[in-house]
Amino acid sequence: MTDTTTINPSAERIVFAAAELFRRQGFAATGLKAIATEAGLPIGSIYHHFPGGKTELGETVIRITGAGFQELVETIIDAGTNLVSGIDDAFAGAAATVEASDYADACPIATLALEIASTNEPMRQASDRAFTGWIDALTGRIEAAGCDRKTARATAISVLSLLEGAFLFSRASRSVEPLHAAGTSAVALVRAAISD
Amino acid sequence: MTDTTTINPSAERIVFAAAELFRRQGFAATGLKAIATEAGLPIGSIYHHFPGGKTELGETVIRITGAGFQELVETIIDAGTNLVSGIDDAFAGAAATVEASDYADACPIATLALEIASTNEPMRQASDRAFTGWIDALTGRIEAAGCDRKTARATAISVLSLLEGAFLFSRASRSVEPLHAAGTSAVALVRAAISD
Numbered sequence: 001m002t003d004t005t006t007i008n009p010s011a012e013r014i015v016f017a018a019a020e021l022f023r024r025q026g027f028a029a030t031g032l033k034a035i036a037t038e039a040g041l042p043i044g045s046i047y048h049h050f051p052g053g054k055t056e057l058g059e060t061v062i063r064i065t066g067a068g069f070q071e072l073v074e075t076i077i078d079a080g081t082n083l084v085s086g087i088d089d090a091f092a093g094a095a096a097t098v099e100a101s102d103y104a105d106a107c108p109i110a111t112l113a114l115e116i117a118s119t120n121e122p123m124r125q126a127s128d129r130a131f132t133g134w135i136d137a138l139t140g141r142i143e144a145a146g147c148d149r150k151t152a153r154a155t156a157i158s159v160l161s162l163l164e165g166a167f168l169f170s171r172a173s174r175s176v177e178p179l180h181a182a183g184t185s186a187v188a189l190v191r192a193a194i195s196d
Numbered sequence: 197m198t199d200t201t202t203i204n205p206s207a208e209r210i211v212f213a214a215a216e217l218f219r220r221q222g223f224a225a226t227g228l229k230a231i232a233t234e235a236g237l238p239i240g241s242i243y244h245h246f247p248g249g250k251t252e253l254g255e256t257v258i259r260i261t262g263a264g265f266q267e268l269v270e271t272i273i274d275a276g277t278n279l280v281s282g283i284d285d286a287f288a289g290a291a292a293t294v295e296a297s298d299y300a301d302a303c304p305i306a307t308l309a310l311e312i313a314s315t316n317e318p319m320r321q322a323s324d325r326a327f328t329g330w331i332d333a334l335t336g337r338i339e340a341a342g343c344d345r346k347t348a349r350a351t352a353i354s355v356l357s358l359l360e361g362a363f364l365f366s367r368a369s370r371s372v373e374p375l376h377a378a379g380t381s382a383v384a385l386v387r388a389a390i391s392d
Contacts, residue, residue, distance in 0.1 A: 029224030111310040117367040158381035161361025171313040185354035
């Protein structure tokens, strides 16, 4: 389970069952037995695929769903006619997804990452690696659009912070207003960074 | 338990014990028995002060800690020589607090709010009321500094999104870099809003 690209079908069922339960009821409250039941597999299958138990499974959930989210956002951004319109589309797409899921589906790892940040070091590191991947990918795109690397990195961190904070406020308020407000600000920050 | 300003000393001990346990191990994983033990009170005391049980306690934790956080941030912002330097100070103060707590103390309600957003409607509404209080307070300050209400509100939502997102990335990376980057962007957004 050290590679994002290869995953056995049973292991994949376990990962998606675990991701859903962690999201729905939290990491601490979710037992391996409930994950096995949700996946429709015997509990021994979890130990077979994840000898490190719940923590290894948690790391894998963060890695796989974090990479999936990054790929989705990159696809939307890169389909824009330019970086600014791509960022605008990404926030609009996030708002549409959050609304369509009745304010349930937002960032796949933020809830888990906040829950375990101070209590589970391997999972904390996995969330850091996922977020670092997002920050690096966006930094590269802002830099390529015409910006020094330092400003590009600070802007990328800010754009992703706007997205994560707006996900929180949108879910709490059951409204897309925060994602629209944050999207407008993200566009202004990126525009300023690349026109300086 | 409908007023933020009056709280019985026993109820207060229960609220702070619950807040600490919810933060440390999550809402779903925390039982009333553990809260009573942490507070050093019999479990009957919880039912006495919170007849609505864990959900009423969760709502109260969100209301009390959300109001406390708002008061803290408002005090820092209002101590600045102007709104822009006050916002700058608030992000710098957040970074110092997060670092001093070994990346444990950030937003007192975000972790809880994300965990229960789709599963506990009374607590979701309590988190919405807390965040609405923050957004209204900051909107009023930006408007007073010279900005139309609509732009002031979108800017306030963006500044608070930057703070919440940066808390997440700072805790995950065990670094204050995200809070510094987000603070610089928050200052730029507020400056642009009030100089338009």
